[in-house]
Amino acid sequence: MTPKKTIERISLYRRIVGNLLLSGKKQAFSHEIAKLAGVKSSQIRHDFMFIGTNGRANAGYDLQELRGHIEGFLFGGDADNFCIVGVGNLGRAILAFFRARHKNIVIKAVFDKDPALKDRIIQGCRCYSIDDASEIIKKENINIGIIAVPVEQAKLVAQILVDGGIKSIVNFAPVPLNVRQGLFIENVDLTMYLEKAAFFSRNLSKLSEV
Amino acid sequence: MTPKKTIERISLYRRIVGNLLLSGKKQAFSHEIAKLAGVKSSQIRHDFMFIGTNGRANAGYDLQELRGHIEGFLFGGDADNFCIVGVGNLGRAILAFFRARHKNIVIKAVFDKDPALKDRIIQGCRCYSIDDASEIIKKENINIGIIAVPVEQAKLVAQILVDGGIKSIVNFAPVPLNVRQGLFIENVDLTMYLEKAAFFSRNLSKLSEV
Protein backbone atom coordinates (compact mmCIF):
# COMPACT_ATOMS: atom_id res chain seq x y z
CA MET A 1 0.00 0.00 0.00
CA THR A 2 2.87 2.38 0.67
CA PRO A 3 5.64 1.12 -1.45
CA LYS A 4 7.96 4.10 -1.13
CA LYS A 5 10.91 1.97 -0.22
CA THR A 6 10.08 -0.38 -3.03
CA ILE A 7 10.04 2.45 -5.52
CA GLU A 8 13.47 3.52 -4.32
CA ARG A 9 14.85 0.08 -4.88
CA ILE A 10 13.23 -0.25 -8.27
CA SER A 11 14.89 2.96 -9.37
CA LEU A 12 18.15 1.45 -8.25
CA TYR A 13 17.47 -1.79 -10.09
CA ARG A 14 16.85 0.18 -13.23
CA ARG A 15 20.35 1.55 -13.18
CA ILE A 16 21.93 -1.73 -12.18
CA VAL A 17 20.18 -3.51 -15.02
CA GLY A 18 21.25 -0.77 -17.40
CA ASN A 19 24.85 -1.19 -16.35
CA LEU A 20 24.69 -4.94 -16.74
CA LEU A 21 23.31 -4.51 -20.23
CA LEU A 22 26.06 -2.04 -21.06
CA SER A 23 28.60 -4.56 -19.90
CA GLY A 24 27.19 -7.00 -22.43
CA LYS A 25 25.31 -9.26 -20.05
CA LYS A 26 22.04 -10.68 -21.32
CA GLN A 27 20.56 -12.17 -18.21
CA ALA A 28 21.10 -12.21 -14.48
CA PHE A 29 20.01 -14.14 -11.41
CA SER A 30 18.28 -12.54 -8.48
CA HIS A 31 21.33 -13.05 -6.30
CA GLU A 32 23.56 -11.25 -8.77
CA ILE A 33 21.35 -8.22 -8.84
CA ALA A 34 20.98 -8.46 -5.08
CA LYS A 35 24.72 -8.30 -4.62
CA LEU A 36 24.95 -5.16 -6.71
CA ALA A 37 22.02 -3.53 -4.98
CA GLY A 38 23.11 -4.48 -1.50
CA VAL A 39 19.97 -6.43 -0.68
CA LYS A 40 19.00 -10.06 -0.27
CA SER A 41 17.97 -12.10 -3.28
CA SER A 42 14.56 -12.75 -1.76
CA GLN A 43 14.07 -9.01 -1.70
CA ILE A 44 14.77 -8.86 -5.40
CA ARG A 45 12.29 -11.58 -6.21
CA HIS A 46 9.75 -10.00 -3.91
CA ASP A 47 10.15 -6.63 -5.57
CA PHE A 48 10.04 -8.09 -9.05
CA MET A 49 6.78 -9.75 -8.16
CA PHE A 50 5.52 -6.31 -7.28
CA ILE A 51 6.35 -4.83 -10.66
CA GLY A 52 5.10 -7.92 -12.41
CA THR A 53 8.14 -9.15 -14.16
CA ASN A 54 9.17 -12.76 -14.26
CA GLY A 55 12.29 -14.73 -14.81
CA ARG A 56 12.84 -18.36 -15.51
CA ALA A 57 14.03 -20.91 -13.03
CA ASN A 58 17.68 -21.65 -13.56
CA ALA A 59 18.02 -18.97 -16.21
CA GLY A 60 17.32 -15.86 -14.19
CA TYR A 61 15.93 -12.69 -15.68
CA ASP A 62 16.26 -11.50 -19.23
CA LEU A 63 17.80 -8.11 -18.71
CA GLN A 64 16.36 -6.45 -21.77
CA GLU A 65 12.90 -7.54 -20.83
CA LEU A 66 13.49 -6.70 -17.21
CA ARG A 67 14.51 -3.17 -18.07
CA GLY A 68 11.38 -2.82 -20.11
CA HIS A 69 9.25 -3.92 -17.18
CA ILE A 70 11.03 -1.65 -14.74
CA GLU A 71 10.75 1.38 -16.99
CA GLY A 72 7.17 0.61 -17.77
CA PHE A 73 6.43 0.50 -14.10
CA LEU A 74 8.50 3.48 -13.10
CA PHE A 75 7.83 5.88 -15.93
CA GLY A 76 4.74 7.08 -17.68
CA GLY A 77 4.19 7.35 -21.37
CA ASP A 78 5.89 10.69 -21.73
CA ALA A 79 8.98 12.05 -20.03
CA ASP A 80 8.46 13.82 -16.74
CA ASN A 81 8.99 17.53 -16.78
CA PHE A 82 10.91 19.11 -13.92
CA CYS A 83 11.85 22.59 -12.88
CA ILE A 84 14.54 23.74 -10.50
CA VAL A 85 14.11 26.74 -8.25
CA GLY A 86 17.34 28.32 -7.15
CA VAL A 87 20.38 28.62 -9.38
CA GLY A 88 23.06 28.54 -6.74
CA ASN A 89 25.74 25.91 -6.51
CA LEU A 90 23.35 23.12 -5.77
CA GLY A 91 20.82 24.06 -8.41
CA ARG A 92 23.56 24.21 -11.01
CA ALA A 93 24.97 20.89 -9.85
CA ILE A 94 21.62 19.20 -10.27
CA LEU A 95 21.05 20.87 -13.59
CA ALA A 96 24.46 19.82 -14.85
CA PHE A 97 23.90 16.30 -13.66
CA PHE A 98 20.57 15.73 -15.33
CA ARG A 99 20.57 18.02 -18.28
CA ALA A 100 20.18 15.86 -21.36
CA ARG A 101 21.38 12.79 -19.56
CA HIS A 102 18.21 11.02 -18.52
CA LYS A 103 15.58 10.31 -21.09
CA ASN A 104 12.69 10.38 -18.63
CA ILE A 105 13.78 13.30 -16.54
CA VAL A 106 13.59 16.55 -18.46
CA ILE A 107 14.41 19.81 -16.79
CA LYS A 108 12.28 22.33 -18.59
CA ALA A 109 13.04 25.46 -16.65
CA VAL A 110 15.00 26.96 -13.81
CA PHE A 111 13.75 29.82 -11.69
CA ASP A 112 15.55 32.38 -9.65
CA LYS A 113 14.68 35.65 -8.04
CA ASP A 114 17.90 37.32 -9.17
CA PRO A 115 16.94 39.66 -12.04
CA ALA A 116 20.43 39.35 -13.48
CA LEU A 117 19.75 35.73 -14.33
CA LYS A 118 16.44 36.31 -16.03
CA ASP A 119 16.33 34.85 -19.53
CA ARG A 120 19.86 33.61 -19.34
CA ILE A 121 20.53 30.15 -20.65
CA ILE A 122 22.25 28.01 -18.05
CA GLN A 123 23.44 24.58 -19.08
CA GLY A 124 21.13 24.85 -22.02
CA CYS A 125 18.18 25.63 -19.83
CA ARG A 126 16.42 28.94 -19.67
CA CYS A 127 16.19 30.81 -16.40
CA TYR A 128 12.95 32.56 -15.60
CA SER A 129 11.88 34.91 -12.86
CA ILE A 130 10.21 33.11 -10.02
CA ASP A 131 7.33 35.52 -10.53
CA ASP A 132 6.53 33.79 -13.79
CA ALA A 133 6.63 30.32 -12.27
CA SER A 134 2.92 29.68 -12.46
CA GLU A 135 2.75 30.61 -16.12
CA ILE A 136 5.80 28.60 -17.16
CA ILE A 137 4.77 25.56 -15.15
CA LYS A 138 1.52 25.42 -17.05
CA LYS A 139 3.03 26.22 -20.41
CA GLU A 140 5.75 23.60 -20.14
CA ASN A 141 3.54 21.07 -18.40
CA ILE A 142 5.87 20.77 -15.44
CA ASN A 143 4.79 18.35 -12.74
CA ILE A 144 7.80 18.12 -10.45
CA GLY A 145 9.72 20.88 -8.73
CA ILE A 146 13.17 20.81 -7.22
CA ILE A 147 13.77 23.30 -4.46
CA ALA A 148 17.38 24.41 -4.15
CA VAL A 149 17.01 27.79 -2.49
CA PRO A 150 18.20 28.99 0.91
CA VAL A 151 16.18 27.73 3.81
CA GLU A 152 14.42 31.02 4.47
CA GLN A 153 12.76 30.94 1.07
CA ALA A 154 11.90 27.28 0.86
CA LYS A 155 8.38 27.41 2.24
CA LEU A 156 7.40 30.34 0.07
CA VAL A 157 8.82 28.67 -3.02
CA ALA A 158 6.97 25.47 -2.20
CA GLN A 159 3.76 27.43 -1.99
CA ILE A 160 4.41 29.06 -5.34
CA LEU A 161 5.09 25.71 -6.96
CA VAL A 162 2.00 24.12 -5.51
CA ASP A 163 -0.13 27.08 -6.54
CA GLY A 164 1.28 26.70 -10.02
CA GLY A 165 0.10 23.13 -10.20
CA ILE A 166 3.15 21.12 -9.20
CA LYS A 167 2.29 17.67 -7.86
CA SER A 168 5.57 16.54 -6.48
CA ILE A 169 8.55 18.25 -4.87
CA VAL A 170 12.12 17.31 -4.11
CA ASN A 171 13.26 19.68 -1.42
CA PHE A 172 16.94 20.24 -0.73
CA ALA A 173 16.44 23.12 1.67
CA PRO A 174 17.07 22.10 5.24
CA VAL A 175 13.54 22.46 6.46
CA PRO A 176 10.97 19.71 6.26
CA LEU A 177 8.08 20.94 4.16
CA ASN A 178 4.75 19.96 5.53
CA VAL A 179 3.09 17.50 3.28
CA ARG A 180 -0.40 18.21 2.22
CA GLN A 181 -2.94 15.74 0.98
CA GLY A 182 -2.54 14.98 -2.68
CA LEU A 183 1.04 16.09 -2.84
CA PHE A 184 4.31 14.20 -2.74
CA ILE A 185 7.25 15.81 -1.01
CA GLU A 186 10.67 14.31 -0.62
CA ASN A 187 12.92 16.15 1.76
CA VAL A 188 16.56 15.49 0.97
CA ASP A 189 18.44 16.76 3.96
CA LEU A 190 22.15 16.96 3.32
CA THR A 191 22.98 18.08 6.83
CA MET A 192 21.19 15.07 8.15
CA TYR A 193 23.22 12.72 5.94
CA LEU A 194 26.47 14.26 7.08
CA GLU A 195 25.50 14.15 10.74
CA LYS A 196 24.39 10.57 10.37
CA ALA A 197 27.69 9.60 8.78
CA ALA A 198 29.53 11.43 11.55
CA PHE A 199 27.51 9.65 14.21
CA PHE A 200 28.24 6.23 12.81
CA SER A 201 31.88 7.01 12.28
CA ARG A 202 32.02 7.27 16.05
CA ASN A 203 29.53 4.50 16.76
CA LEU A 204 30.22 1.85 14.19
CA SER A 205 29.44 -0.88 16.67
CA LYS A 206 25.87 0.38 16.84
CA LEU A 207 25.33 -0.65 13.25
CA SER A 208 23.45 -3.92 13.06
CA GLU A 209 25.46 -5.18 10.16
CA VAL A 210 24.95 -4.26 6.57
CA MET B 1 19.83 -2.22 17.64
CA THR B 2 19.79 -0.54 14.25
CA PRO B 3 18.52 2.88 14.92
CA LYS B 4 19.45 4.43 11.59
CA LYS B 5 16.05 5.93 11.12
CA THR B 6 16.09 7.20 14.65
CA ILE B 7 19.41 8.93 14.07
CA GLU B 8 17.96 10.62 11.01
CA ARG B 9 15.07 11.96 12.99
CA ILE B 10 17.27 13.08 15.85
CA SER B 11 19.34 15.10 13.42
CA LEU B 12 16.14 16.69 12.23
CA TYR B 13 14.99 17.41 15.78
CA ARG B 14 18.29 19.13 16.42
CA ARG B 15 17.58 21.66 13.75
CA ILE B 16 13.96 22.08 14.69
CA VAL B 17 14.88 22.73 18.29
CA GLY B 18 17.54 25.18 17.17
CA ASN B 19 15.01 27.07 15.11
CA LEU B 20 12.55 27.17 17.96
CA LEU B 21 15.23 28.57 20.23
CA LEU B 22 16.13 31.17 17.63
CA SER B 23 12.51 32.18 17.48
CA GLY B 24 12.65 32.86 21.19
CA LYS B 25 10.73 29.83 22.40
CA LYS B 26 11.89 28.34 25.68
CA GLN B 27 9.96 25.08 25.75
CA ALA B 28 7.85 22.92 23.49
CA PHE B 29 5.46 20.00 23.71
CA SER B 30 6.01 16.75 21.90
CA HIS B 31 3.11 17.45 19.57
CA GLU B 32 4.57 20.81 18.56
CA ILE B 33 7.88 19.27 17.61
CA ALA B 34 6.01 16.43 15.94
CA LYS B 35 4.13 18.85 13.76
CA LEU B 36 7.32 20.48 12.59
CA ALA B 37 9.05 17.18 11.99
CA GLY B 38 6.13 15.59 10.24
CA VAL B 39 5.79 12.71 12.68
CA LYS B 40 3.41 11.68 15.44
CA SER B 41 3.89 12.96 18.94
CA SER B 42 4.32 9.44 20.25
CA GLN B 43 7.25 9.08 17.90
CA ILE B 44 8.83 12.13 19.45
CA ARG B 45 8.42 10.84 22.96
CA HIS B 46 9.65 7.44 21.89
CA ASP B 47 12.75 8.90 20.27
CA PHE B 48 13.44 11.20 23.20
CA MET B 49 13.36 8.20 25.46
CA PHE B 50 16.04 6.73 23.25
CA ILE B 51 18.38 9.67 23.65
CA GLY B 52 17.58 9.91 27.33
CA THR B 53 16.08 13.32 27.61
CA ASN B 54 13.03 14.08 29.64
CA GLY B 55 10.38 16.69 29.73
CA ARG B 56 7.82 17.58 32.32
CA ALA B 57 4.17 16.72 32.19
CA ASN B 58 2.16 19.74 31.21
CA ALA B 59 5.26 21.82 30.55
CA GLY B 60 6.85 19.94 27.68
CA TYR B 61 10.56 19.99 27.02
CA ASP B 62 13.01 22.66 27.97
CA LEU B 63 14.49 23.47 24.59
CA GLN B 64 17.89 24.54 25.80
CA GLU B 65 18.30 21.35 27.76
CA LEU B 66 16.85 19.30 24.94
CA ARG B 67 19.34 20.70 22.49
CA GLY B 68 22.09 19.81 24.89
CA HIS B 69 20.87 16.25 25.11
CA ILE B 70 20.48 15.90 21.37
CA GLU B 71 23.92 17.27 20.63
CA GLY B 72 25.46 15.20 23.34
CA PHE B 73 23.92 12.14 21.81
CA LEU B 74 24.62 13.01 18.21
CA PHE B 75 28.07 14.52 18.41
CA GLY B 76 31.28 13.47 20.05
CA GLY B 77 33.55 15.60 22.14
CA ASP B 78 35.34 17.15 19.20
CA ALA B 79 34.03 18.26 15.86
CA ASP B 80 33.95 15.64 13.13
CA ASN B 81 36.43 16.12 10.33
CA PHE B 82 35.26 15.60 6.77
CA CYS B 83 36.83 15.63 3.37
CA ILE B 84 35.22 15.98 -0.03
CA VAL B 85 36.51 14.17 -3.07
CA GLY B 86 35.56 15.81 -6.35
CA VAL B 87 35.44 19.56 -6.83
CA GLY B 88 32.82 19.71 -9.51
CA ASN B 89 29.50 21.46 -9.16
CA LEU B 90 28.25 19.15 -6.47
CA GLY B 91 31.44 19.14 -4.45
CA ARG B 92 31.50 22.91 -4.49
CA ALA B 93 27.86 23.08 -3.53
CA ILE B 94 28.43 20.90 -0.51
CA LEU B 95 31.54 22.79 0.43
CA ALA B 96 29.77 26.12 0.15
CA PHE B 97 26.90 24.84 2.20
CA PHE B 98 28.89 23.54 5.12
CA ARG B 99 32.01 25.61 5.16
CA ALA B 100 32.11 27.41 8.47
CA ARG B 101 28.44 26.97 9.02
CA HIS B 102 28.14 23.93 11.21
CA LYS B 103 30.13 23.75 14.39
CA ASN B 104 30.36 19.98 14.43
CA ILE B 105 30.95 19.38 10.74
CA VAL B 106 34.34 20.62 9.67
CA ILE B 107 35.51 20.12 6.12
CA LYS B 108 39.24 19.84 6.42
CA ALA B 109 40.22 19.13 2.85
CA VAL B 110 38.98 18.64 -0.66
CA PHE B 111 40.60 16.32 -3.15
CA ASP B 112 40.61 16.29 -6.88
CA LYS B 113 42.64 14.63 -9.56
CA ASP B 114 42.85 17.77 -11.67
CA PRO B 115 46.43 19.07 -11.25
CA ALA B 116 45.24 22.60 -11.98
CA LEU B 117 43.35 22.61 -8.71
CA LYS B 118 46.19 21.38 -6.56
CA ASP B 119 46.87 23.66 -3.60
CA ARG B 120 44.22 26.09 -4.61
CA ILE B 121 42.02 27.41 -1.85
CA ILE B 122 38.37 26.87 -2.63
CA GLN B 123 35.79 28.35 -0.32
CA GLY B 124 38.53 28.68 2.22
CA CYS B 125 39.42 25.05 1.95
CA ARG B 126 42.60 23.70 0.46
CA CYS B 127 42.47 21.35 -2.49
CA TYR B 128 44.90 18.45 -2.52
CA SER B 129 45.78 15.86 -5.07
CA ILE B 130 43.88 12.66 -4.58
CA ASP B 131 47.26 10.96 -4.54
CA ASP B 132 47.98 12.58 -1.19
CA ALA B 133 44.67 11.54 0.31
CA SER B 134 46.06 8.96 2.68
CA GLU B 135 48.61 11.35 4.10
CA ILE B 136 46.20 14.25 4.54
CA ILE B 137 43.49 12.07 6.03
CA LYS B 138 45.87 11.00 8.76
CA LYS B 139 47.38 14.42 9.28
CA GLU B 140 44.04 16.17 9.57
CA ASN B 141 42.40 13.33 11.47
CA ILE B 142 39.61 12.99 8.94
CA ASN B 143 37.03 10.31 9.65
CA ILE B 144 34.32 10.92 7.11
CA GLY B 145 34.57 11.20 3.35
CA ILE B 146 32.13 12.68 0.89
CA ILE B 147 32.30 11.27 -2.61
CA ALA B 148 31.23 13.71 -5.31
CA VAL B 149 33.05 12.37 -8.34
CA PRO B 150 31.70 10.94 -11.58
CA VAL B 151 30.33 7.46 -11.30
CA GLU B 152 33.25 5.78 -13.04
CA GLN B 153 35.64 6.88 -10.33
CA ALA B 154 33.49 6.33 -7.29
CA LYS B 155 34.60 2.84 -6.39
CA LEU B 156 38.26 3.65 -6.75
CA VAL B 157 37.87 6.77 -4.63
CA ALA B 158 36.03 4.81 -1.98
CA GLN B 159 38.90 2.37 -1.85
CA ILE B 160 41.42 5.16 -1.48
CA LEU B 161 39.44 6.70 1.35
CA VAL B 162 39.05 3.43 3.18
CA ASP B 163 42.71 2.63 2.77
CA GLY B 164 43.48 6.05 4.20
CA GLY B 165 41.53 5.23 7.33
CA ILE B 166 38.11 6.74 6.66
CA LYS B 167 35.35 5.15 8.73
CA SER B 168 32.29 6.56 7.13
CA ILE B 169 31.32 7.66 3.63
CA VAL B 170 28.56 9.72 2.12
CA ASN B 171 28.43 8.77 -1.52
CA PHE B 172 26.73 10.98 -4.08
CA ALA B 173 27.89 9.03 -7.10
CA PRO B 174 25.09 7.02 -8.66
CA VAL B 175 26.45 3.62 -7.82
CA PRO B 176 25.77 1.84 -4.56
CA LEU B 177 29.06 1.21 -2.84
CA ASN B 178 29.25 -2.17 -1.26
CA VAL B 179 29.33 -1.89 2.45
CA ARG B 180 32.09 -3.70 4.23
CA GLN B 181 32.10 -4.77 7.82
CA GLY B 182 33.16 -1.99 10.12
CA LEU B 183 32.33 0.76 7.70
CA PHE B 184 29.36 3.03 7.34
CA ILE B 185 28.28 4.03 3.87
CA GLU B 186 25.37 6.23 3.01
CA ASN B 187 24.45 6.27 -0.65
CA VAL B 188 22.61 9.44 -1.56
CA ASP B 189 21.18 8.80 -4.96
CA LEU B 190 19.86 11.96 -6.58
CA THR B 191 18.55 10.17 -9.64
CA MET B 192 16.56 7.91 -7.41
CA TYR B 193 14.99 10.84 -5.60
CA LEU B 194 13.98 12.46 -8.86
CA GLU B 195 12.57 9.26 -10.28
CA LYS B 196 10.68 8.64 -7.09
CA ALA B 197 9.19 12.12 -7.20
CA ALA B 198 8.26 11.60 -10.84
CA PHE B 199 6.63 8.28 -10.07
CA PHE B 200 4.48 9.70 -7.32
CA SER B 201 3.56 12.74 -9.36
CA ARG B 202 1.86 10.25 -11.64
CA ASN B 203 0.67 7.90 -8.90
CA LEU B 204 -0.32 10.11 -6.04
CA SER B 205 -3.16 7.81 -5.14
CA LYS B 206 -0.62 5.13 -4.30
CA LEU B 207 0.64 7.20 -1.42
CA SER B 208 -0.67 5.97 1.91
CA GLU B 209 -1.30 9.41 3.31
CA VAL B 210 0.72 12.08 5.10
Add this chain to the structure above:
DNA sequence: AGTAGATTGTTAAAAAATTAACGCTGTCAA
Protein backbone atom coordinates in the same frame (compact mmCIF):
# COMPACT_ATOMS: atom_id res chain seq x y z
C1' DA C 1 14.50 -39.71 -21.05
C1' DG C 2 15.69 -39.29 -16.35
C1' DT C 3 17.97 -37.35 -12.51
C1' DA C 4 20.49 -33.82 -9.96
C1' DG C 5 21.02 -29.30 -8.96
C1' DA C 6 19.79 -24.58 -9.08
C1' DT C 7 16.52 -20.70 -9.25
C1' DT C 8 12.08 -18.84 -9.40
C1' DG C 9 7.38 -17.19 -7.43
C1' DT C 10 4.87 -17.08 -3.49
C1' DT C 11 3.53 -17.62 1.10
C1' DA C 12 4.77 -17.59 5.72
C1' DA C 13 7.70 -16.04 9.41
C1' DA C 14 10.57 -12.74 11.50
C1' DA C 15 12.22 -8.35 12.39
C1' DA C 16 11.84 -3.51 12.56
C1' DA C 17 9.42 0.64 12.81
C1' DT C 18 5.47 3.24 13.95
C1' DT C 19 1.45 4.23 16.49
C1' DA C 20 -1.66 3.81 20.21
C1' DA C 21 -2.78 3.18 25.02
C1' DC C 22 -2.62 4.36 29.54
C1' DG C 23 -0.97 5.14 34.32
C1' DC C 24 1.39 8.84 36.43
C1' DT C 25 2.74 13.44 37.29
C1' DG C 26 2.42 18.12 37.29
C1' DT C 27 -0.39 22.55 36.54
C1' DC C 28 -4.02 25.53 37.11
C1' DA C 29 -8.38 27.29 38.68
C1' DA C 30 -12.04 27.36 41.78
Add this chain to the structure above:
DNA sequence: TTGACAGCGTTAATTTTTTAACAATCTACT
Protein backbone atom coordinates in the same frame (compact mmCIF):
# COMPACT_ATOMS: atom_id res chain seq x y z
C1' DT D 1 -7.29 21.46 48.76
C1' DT D 2 -9.29 19.38 45.42
C1' DG D 3 -10.74 18.29 40.78
C1' DA D 4 -10.10 18.46 36.00
C1' DC D 5 -7.12 18.44 32.44
C1' DA D 6 -2.95 18.03 29.71
C1' DG D 7 1.20 15.89 28.60
C1' DC D 8 5.04 12.74 29.66
C1' DG D 9 7.23 8.03 29.81
C1' DT D 10 6.67 3.46 28.93
C1' DT D 11 4.78 -0.67 27.34
C1' DA D 12 1.90 -2.96 24.24
C1' DA D 13 -0.28 -3.35 19.77
C1' DT D 14 -0.18 -2.52 15.10
C1' DT D 15 1.68 -1.90 10.83
C1' DT D 16 5.28 -2.17 7.65
C1' DT D 17 9.33 -4.14 5.84
C1' DT D 18 12.54 -7.68 5.31
C1' DT D 19 13.93 -12.36 5.27
C1' DA D 20 13.32 -17.18 5.06
C1' DA D 21 11.14 -21.34 3.36
C1' DC D 22 9.68 -24.30 0.00
C1' DA D 23 7.02 -26.38 -3.82
C1' DA D 24 7.22 -25.89 -8.71
C1' DT D 25 10.04 -25.37 -12.66
C1' DC D 26 13.74 -25.21 -15.65
C1' DT D 27 18.49 -26.54 -17.30
C1' DA D 28 22.09 -29.49 -18.14
C1' DC D 29 24.30 -33.55 -18.19
C1' DT D 30 24.53 -38.50 -18.68
